Amino acid sequence: MTTRKRAARPRSQRGRYDRTKTPEERHAEQRTKLLDAARDVLAETGWAAATVDAILKKAELSRATFYAHFRELDDVLLEAYQRATVSAQRIVQENLTQPTDPLERARAGVTAFLRLVEEYPALARIMFDVGRGSPPKVVALHEAAVDRFVALIIARGRANFEAGLVQQVPDEITAYAVVCAIQGVALRYLTRGEAHRVMEAGPALLRLTIRALS
Numbered sequence: 001m002t003t004r005k006r007a008a009r010p011r012s013q014r015g016r017y018d019r020t021k022t023p024e025e026r027h028a029e030q031r032t033k034l035l036d037a038a039r040d041v042l043a044e045t046g047w048a049a050a051t052v053d054a055i056l057k058k059a060e061l062s063r064a065t066f067y068a069h070f071r072e073l074d075d076v077l078l079e080a081y082q083r084a085t086v087s088a089q090r091i092v093q094e095n096l097t098q099p100t101d102p103l104e105r106a107r108a109g110v111t112a113f114l115r116l117v118e119e120y121p122a123l124a125r126i127m128f129d130v131g132r133g134s135p136p137k138v139v140a141l142h143e144a145a146v147d148r149f150v151a152l153i154i155a156r157g158r159a160n161f162e163a164g165l166v167q168q169v170p171d172e173i174t175a176y177a178v179v180c181a182i183q184g185v186a187l188r189y190l191t192r193g194e195a196h197r198v199m200e201a202g203p204a205l206l207r208l209t210i211r212a213l214s
Contacts (some may be wrong), residue, residue, distance in 0.1 A: 043122035
């Protein structure tokens with residue numbers, strides 16, 4: 001009578017690590033994996049439904065590893081959010097610094113926001129979808145991020161005014177309205193699962209932006 005050999009079960013990679021790397025390199029790699037996983041979980045579930053287990057499943061790391069880096073769930077979520085806002089602002093700002101013509105600069109700014117949604121929907125969803133279920137700390141961070149974008153628009157408007165390219169510097173409320181309009185349109189596409197179509201909103205947002213800031 002012959003006996004069948006049982007197929008070896010694939011070993012779980014959770015908790016295992018590359019021993020060729022230094023402890024510092026492994027530590028940095030683990031933290032990045034946890035933050036990337038937290039970003040994806042936030043984008044998929046929102047703040048209220050995010051869990052440590054969901055993050056660990058995506059990161060394929062152990063619970064012990066998680067608590068070696070973060071004290072609690074809110075710590076990793078807050079850091080993931082901060083990373084998202086910094087990345088978003090850098091992407092937009094890099095596009096705003098290139099053109100010198102006010103019209104082209106406005107076009108570049110609107111396009112940068114929309115490209116952010118199209119190419120990095122998880123990051124954009126974290127950035128824009130802050131509301132019910134978000135901790136007060138996150139709401140404060142979100143408002144601070146919006147304020148930075150408002151300040152960026154005003155600074156570019158002032159530079160255009162001083163160069164004699166426009167007749168006035170945009171006031172804070174006008175700049176805030178433009179940021180909120182772009183954010184609202186972007187979130188509508190994200191909520192509908194249509195981030196790939198968001199660039200079609202460009203012409204309407206550009207007309208609104210030019211009318212508001214010129």
